[in-house]
Amino acid sequence: MSQFIFESYTSDVASKLLSFSYVLRHRGEEFKFTETLILPDREVHSIDQKLLQKLLQAVHIVLGLSYWKMYCPEEIIINGYTLSEKEAAFWDNLYTNGLGEFYYRNSIDFRNLVQFPFDHEQRSQVLPLHKNDRYLVGVGGGKDSILTSEILKKHKVEAIGFVVETQKSYPLIDDLLKIIDLDAIRIKRIIDPQLFLLNKNSGVNNGHIPISAVYGCIGLLASGLYGYDGMITSNERSADYGNVEYLNVMINHQWSKSREFELLFQNYIKDFISPDLTFFSLLRPYSEYTIVEHFARYHQYFSEFSSCNSNFNITDHDISPKWCGTCPKCAFVFALLSAFVSKKDLVSIFQTNLYENEKLIPLYKELLGVSGFKPFECVGTPEEVKLAMLRASEMGEFKGTPVMDFFEGAVAPDLDAVLLQQEVTSVDRSVLPEQFKSMV
Numbered sequence: 001m002s003q004f005i006f007e008s009y010t011s012d013v014a015s016k017l018l019s020f021s022y023v024l025r026h027r028g029e030e031f032k033f034t035e036t037l038i039l040p041d042r043e044v045h046s047i048d049q050k051l052l053q054k055l056l057q058a059v060h061i062v063l064g065l066s067y068w069k070m071y072c073p074e075e076i077i078i079n080g081y082t083l084s085e086k087e088a089a090f091w092d093n094l095y096t097n098g099l100g101e102f103y104y105r106n107s108i109d110f111r112n113l114v115q116f117p118f119d120h121e122q123r124s125q126v127l128p129l130h131k132n133d134r135y136l137v138g139v140g141g142g143k144d145s146i147l148t149s150e151i152l153k154k155h156k157v158e159a160i161g162f163v164v165e166t167q168k169s170y171p172l173i174d175d176l177l178k179i180i181d182l183d184a185i186r187i188k189r190i191i192d193p194q195l196f197l198l199n200k201n202s203g204v205n206n207g208h209i210p211i212s213a214v215y216g217c218i219g220l221l222a223s224g225l226y227g228y229d230g231m232i233t234s235n236e237r238s239a240d241y242g243n244v245e246y247l248n249v250m251i252n253h254q255w256s257k258s259r260e261f262e263l264l265f266q267n268y269i270k271d272f273i274s275p276d277l278t279f280f281s282l283l284r285p286y287s288e289y290t291i292v293e294h295f296a297r298y299h300q301y302f303s304e305f306s307s308c309n310s311n312f313n314i315t316d317h318d319i320s321p322k323w324c325g326t327c328p329k330c331a332f333v334f335a336l337l338s339a340f341v342s343k344k345d346l347v348s349i350f351q352t353n354l355y356e357n358e359k360l361i362p363l364y365k366e367l368l369g370v371s372g373f374k375p376f377e378c379v380g381t382p383e384e385v386k387l388a389m390l391r392a393s394e395m396g397e398f399k400g401t402p403v404m405d406f407f408e409g410a411v412a413p414d415l416d417a418v419l420l421q422q423e424v425t426s427v428d429r430s431v432l433p434e435q436f437k438s439m440v
Helices: 049-063 085-097 100-105 143-154 171-180 193-198 211-226 259-272 288-295 328-337 343-350 358-367 382-395 402-410 417-425 434-439
Strands: 003-009 017-026 029-038 075-078 135-138 159-166 184-190 230-233 244-246 249-251 278-281
Touching: 003 049, 017 049, 029 193, 049 211, 085 259, 100 244, 100 249, 135 143, 135 211, 143 159, 143 171, 143 230, 143 288, 143 434, 159 171, 159 211, 184 211, 211 230, 211 259, 211 278, 259 278, 288 328, 288 382, 288 417, 328 343, 328 358, 328 382, 358 382, 358 402, 382 402, 382 417
Parallel strands: 003 075, 135 159, 135 230, 159 184, 230 278
Antiparallel strands: 003 017, 017 029, 029 184, 244 249
């Protein structure tokens, strides 16, 4: 029998060092892990200690994802605090749906696998928090957080950037923050080095975790510590679109960016932490296509931004090109930008013309939904890619390239441009808090 124990966490924020400890027992072996958060040198605001403990407990549980998934123990033990039944249900949901891609890739039957312990008698006490009408805004280096920052700036919303630096700092994000002219709260996250060593062993499960949920919990903790009303993210409605069905469940690489998770997390915050803390995505009404259409107006970022994950590999300290030119993210962003940006500017951004790379045709088939399934990446829907490439085709600058020739011959003739336009560009502002609806 395997066990996973949420052992303990520190709560002395004055030291700027927070530690979260875990014990994993599997087939007679015991592993101990400690993950560390290093807080910035900023003044910590007065915060109710009970509220602080609830925030720290959420971070404790969410950081445990990386260690629990090594062997997926069925027995989960929490030391030092107790969950109510509804709290446990939230974490069951996150550890199940948030790890969907991980289960799929490792052929793990996740049904009824995760069952957090709870006390039927446990009653949660939510606590008020002084409202300051200012927010953290997550900054990740890509087009989405740039657009959110520009919208908030335009509408004079007081905001500060929020960055989690896992294992290392990110010069790309620092450069963007300078262009945005945005200060930032940076929290350093140090994963236990044992994890990287053990992950090389046979029999240890590896794979994707719901990283947006990790950032969300750390962001809420930062909001409470530094006197902000919560965290604004930049997740689009396209994140609701899944990848592939597994064990009769739609697996979604972007589940922790989806509207479903956002609502669950909002309710968790309201019911178990504080009704005065906010978490939402300003770009939720938009498709990726619409986001790129707006972003394309900000030429000052063209040479600086990147959505390619080669920039954020936590175990590689080499400086990578901003765009690798071969991954799903690169292919997707290139396609969407090709609808709104000149060929000259687009090639300047990527340092190559991806439509000239014949080897990318199988990847574009997946992005267009004509073969396989949507890649396990933060990319938009096939309809968005179709509309973007249709518009690029009409402009004619990429005519004669292998990828565009494939699209124009095999995909474009069957498309209804009017229906595509309606489906992709509709905007639903009802998902936003009232004061933010007029901003998008």
